[in-house]
Amino acid sequence: MDFDLSEEQRMLQESVERLISERYDFEHRKTYMKEAPGFSKTLWAQYAELGLLGLPFAEKYGGSGGGAVETMIVMQAFGRGLALEPYLATVVMGGGLIALAGSEAQRTTILPRIASGDLLLAFAHSEPQARYELSDVACTARRGADGWILDGQKSFVLHGDCADQLIVSARIGGEQRSAQGIGLFLVDAHAEGIGRRGYPTQDGLRSAEIRLSGVKVNSNAALGEPGNAADTIQRIAEHALAATGAEAVGAMAAAHELTVDYLKTRKQFGVTIGSFQALQHRAVDMLVHLEQARSMSLLATMMLDEPDPVERSKTISAATVQIRRSGKFIGQQAVQLHGGIGMTLEYKIGHYFKRFTAMESMFGDTDHHLAALARAGGLL
Amino acid sequence: MDLRFTPQELAFRDEVRAFFRDALPASIRHKMALGQRPSKDDIVTWQRILNAKGWAVPHWPVEWGGQDWSPVQNYIFKEEMQLAPAPDPLAFNVSMVGPVLIAFGTEAQKRHFLPKVANLDYWFCQGFSEPGAGSDLASLRTSARREGDHYIVNGQKIWTSRAHHADWMFCLVRTDPAAKPQSGISYLLIDMQSPGLTIRPIPTIDGEHHFNEVFFDDVRVPAENLVGEENKGWTYAKYLLGNERTGIARVGASKQRIIKAKQLAATIAVGEGTLAETERFREKVAAIEIELKALEITQLRVVSNARNLPRGVQDPASSVLKLKGTELQQAATEILMEVAGAHAMAFQSEHLWGTATDEPIGPEWAATVAPDYFYTRASSIYGGSNEIQRNVIAKRLLGL
Numbered sequence: 066m067d068f069d070l071s072e073e074q075r076m077l078q079e080s081v082e083r084l085i086s087e088r089y090d091f092e093h094r095k096t097y098m099k100e101a102p103g104f105s106k107t108l109w110a111q112y113a114e115l116g117l118l119g120l121p122f123a124e125k126y127g128g129s130g131g132g133a134v135e136t137m138i139v140m141q142a143f144g145r146g147l148a149l150e151p152y153l154a155t156v157v158m159g160g161g162l163i164a165l166a167g168s169e170a171q172r173t174t175i176l177p178r179i180a181s182g183d184l185l186l187a188f189a190h191s192e193p194q195a196r197y198e199l200s201d202v203a204c205t206a207r208r209g210a211d212g213w214i215l216d217g218q219k220s221f222v223l224h225g226d227c228a229d230q231l232i233v234s235a236r237i238g239g240e241q242r243s244a245q246g247i248g249l250f251l252v253d254a255h256a257e258g259i260g261r262r263g264y265p266t267q268d269g270l271r272s273a274e275i276r277l278s279g280v281k282v283n284s285n286a287a288l289g290e291p292g293n294a295a296d297t298i299q300r301i302a303e304h305a306l307a308a309t310g311a312e313a314v315g316a317m318a319a320a321h322e323l324t325v326d327y328l329k330t331r332k333q334f335g336v337t338i339g340s341f342q343a344l345q346h347r348a349v350d351m352l353v354h355l356e357q358a359r360s361m362s363l364l365a366t367m368m369l370d371e372p373d374p375v376e377r378s379k380t381i382s383a384a385t386v387q388i389r390r391s392g393k394f395i396g397q398q399a400v401q402l403h404g405g406i407g408m409t410l411e412y413k414i415g416h417y418f419k420r421f422t423a424m425e426s427m428f429g430d431t432d433h434h435l436a437a438l439a440r441a442g443g444l445l
Numbered sequence: 446m447d448l449r450f451t452p453q454e455l456a457f458r459d460e461v462r463a464f465f466r467d468a469l470p471a472s473i474r475h476k477m478a479l480g481q482r483p484s485k486d487d488i489v490t491w492q493r494i495l496n497a498k499g500w501a502v503p504h505w506p507v508e509w510g511g512q513d514w515s516p517v518q519n520y521i522f523k524e525e526m527q528l529a530p531a532p533d534p535l536a537f538n539v540s541m542v543g544p545v546l547i548a549f550g551t552e553a554q555k556r557h558f559l560p561k562v563a564n565l566d567y568w569f570c571q572g573f574s575e576p577g578a579g580s581d582l583a584s585l586r587t588s589a590r591r592e593g594d595h596y597i598v599n600g601q602k603i604w605t606s607r608a609h610h611a612d613w614m615f616c617l618v619r620t621d622p623a624a625k626p627q628s629g630i631s632y633l634l635i636d637m638q639s640p641g642l643t644i645r646p647i648p649t650i651d652g653e654h655h656f657n658e659v660f661f662d663d664v665r666v667p668a669e670n671l672v673g674e675e676n677k678g679w680t681y682a683k684y685l686l687g688n689e690r691t692g693i694a695r696v697g698a699s700k701q702r703i704i705k706a707k708q709l710a711a712t713i714a715v716g717e718g719t720l721a722e723t724e725r726f727r728e729k730v731a732a733i734e735i736e737l738k739a740l741e742i743t744q745l746r747v748v749s750n751a752r753n754l755p756r757g758v759q760d761p762a763s764s765v766l767k768l769k770g771t772e773l774q775q776a777a778t779e780i781l782m783e784v785a786g787a788h789a790m791a792f793q794s795e796h797l798w799g800t801a802t803d804e805p806i807g808p809e810w811a812a813t814v815a816p817d818y819f820y821t822r823a824s825s826i827y828g829g830s831n832e833i834q835r836n837v838i839a840k841r842l843l844g845l
């Protein structure tokens with residue numbers, strides 16, 4: 066039993082946290098948001114230099130062979146700064162899918178370019194009708210002359226507007242919700258037949274609706290054997306949940322600190338508002354939520370490599386429920402305890418609240434995971 | 446004891462309902478039903494329609510355009526308006542400055558302002574809060590110095606809702622810096638076009654422009670715009686706070702959101718059925734409906750008891766209305782968020798205001814759900830935060 070970070074992990078943590086605290090204050094963030102892709106290209110290059118973009122990939126693909134804990138460390142720091150860059154989309158999900166399911170050739174050509182910061186990916190999986198069912202895929206892949214032809218509609222594609230390549234899930238057979246018959250295809254985002262509509266999300270990130278109309282790809286564009294992608298999709302959703310869970314915990318810790326600081330400085334009735342017991346208790350309840358979430362984030366991180374898929378997915382669902390609930394409580398209370406200032410876009414605290422809110426519908430909302438866990442018999 | 450409305454009250458409800466059905470312009474109704482925000486024009490249009498019918502300010506005395514309705518009738522009227530759903534008449538006008546002028550204004554002020562307040566010819570905003578004076582309103586510092594027949598106002602207000610729409614502000618200013626905080630405050634009406642008055646917008650977390658900072662740099666206000674006596678402004682402000690009671694819980698608005706959430710949930714496919722068919726969703730909604738029903742009955746108790754109380758005396762039960770009412774408004778917006786799920790996450794301001802020319806991303810109704818959720822967090826902050834409400838209840842009601 067050991068919850069300590071290794072020496073190397075601590076160094077990683079220090080360097081990312083330093084970068085975020087130096088380069089991601091609130092004013093910086095506003096200017097990054099206004100840049101064309103909705104984030105900072107300069108910082109993206111710096112992440113590459115620091116080795117963050119290749120962190121989870123093996124050394125032979127230009128990475129540093131980090132694991133779930135390293136990703137957690139980075140995501141926590143990003144959560145603290147409310148980072149806008151497409152780390153989740155490109156490194157965790159895009160790179161993760163290539164590493165999990167890609168051929169040797171795909172890994173060698175793509176992963177080093179992610180690590181160097183030259184390639185942005187997005188995972189085009191969710192569809193408007195699917196709600197939170199991972200295997201609800203109506204998008205189709207038909208055999209073409211020398212490859213596949215893709216048709217369908219993808220929604221909520223995180224950073225889909227700036228991606229160079231998309232990883233698209235599409236059905237080669239089976240019913241719309243069947244776990245059988247789903248394939249994953251690597252598609253040039255500028256390929257003919259792709260319509261992208263990018264938009265800002267409520268939390269200041271970017272997303273896209275993507276329409277595929279007769280998009281032709283080569284046979285070697287398939288990730289793994291087409292038809293058997295459901296497990297890969299499930300795995301990558303778990304990776305994304307663990308990563309956003311860590312991001313949420315970083316954001317919660319920061320939101321809690323800001324709030325406690327505010328209680329110590331804001332004066333009303335001639336005293337700091339932190340002297341009111343009602344608010345002290347609230348701040349303590351927020352801390353309880355934070356610590357519960359932090360524990361579950363650690364658990365989710367450490368369970369990512371668990372071989373038993375049932376145990377793994379149950380634990381990730383349980384962690385997701387706790388983290389979402391904590392995020393909601395901390396976000397709402399942080400706004401409440403700030404009073405009017407909590408309600409403005411000109412102050413950071415409301416942006417944390419919005420980020421927690423946006424995370425709530427990623428790869429299943431709280432009720433979806435609660436129901437999944439309950440159906441599977443709970444944890445005990 | 447009888448839970449039912451009397452036949453007369455039912456007839457009244459039908460009359461109100463029919464009027465709202467016929468008189469509310471379709472374009473406004475359409476926006477409201479989608480959860481879109483009514484524009485300034487929409488609000489003005491609707492209030493003038495009400496005023497033409499004599500219903501803009503039914504709770505005012507008859508001589509100033511009121512209707513002499515019973516508390517139950519006033520309740521039914523508000524409830525039906527929220528269910529219609531129609532825009533609320535501008536509270537700053539009809540529930541705040543109007544009643545204060547009626548109680549404390551001069552005859553000349555009443556004759557000049559009240560008809561324009563009722564018809565929304567004058568849009569009023571509320572200049573109370575300052576950077577250093579929120580919950581502790583009495584510590585406000587914006588000063589008004591008497592110079593001949595003018596006051597010279599200097600200082601700053603903040604969080605001033607819709608100041609950018611307003612023609613006038615009712616404003617609390619300090620006229621006696623030496624007196625105890627509560628005793629040196631006066632209540633002034635300030636023309637928003639006055640030289641030296643500037644407005645800076647502050648964006649709210651829903652990404653919209655709702656409130657502002659307002660700065661006063663030697664703003665000259667005619668002394669005739671003082672309401673009541675100098676240094677008695679605090680009493681008038683308190684009168685205001687006691688004034689708005691029925692309807693503060695906004696039960697109708699919460700009902701309307703819940704009904705909408707249930708209808709929309711029936712359109713969301715989950716597994717083999719719909720979201721509306723899942724046990725967990727139904728139970729969650731049912732739990733809110735139970736609390737809402739309890740609050741509705743509490744509100745009706747307060748309304749019904751009003752006839753037994755002397756004017757100005759507040760029913761103890763009424764203090765729970767704002768507390769629970771805001772909690773349930775917030776819970777209702779959360780349920781809508783769950784229904785919309787990821788569809789709520791596209792930020793599309795034009796689809797919130799109904800001014801878009803492009804197709805919405807996702808279903809049209811979903812564009813308003815997150816802004817509504819974000820903005821409704823404010824309901825437990827303004828008008829006396831829920832923490833302050835609890836303090837007041839503990840002190841006044843429980844003697845703690």
Ligand SMILES: Cc1cc2nc3c(=O)[nH]c(=O)nc-3n(C[C@H](O)[C@H](O)[C@H](O)COP(=O)(O)OP(=O)(O)OC[C@H]3O[C@@H](n4cnc5c(N)ncnc54)[C@H](O)[C@@H]3O)c2cc1C
Nearest residue numbers: 341401402404405571573574579580604605606823830832
């Ligand atoms: C959307 C919106 C619109 C508004 N519109 C207007 C307007 O039009 N005109 C206007 O004048 N004002 C307006 N306000 C301001 C509003 O009235 C104030 O925000 C409110 O009074 C709280 O003041 P504050 O923001 O300074 O917070 P603070 O008073 O600093 O409060 C911060 C936190 O401390 C808590 N707190 C304070 N004192 C105590 C205590 N004694 N015990 C326990 N907890 C305490 C509060 O509940 C809150 O959680 C608006 C506010 C919002 C959010």
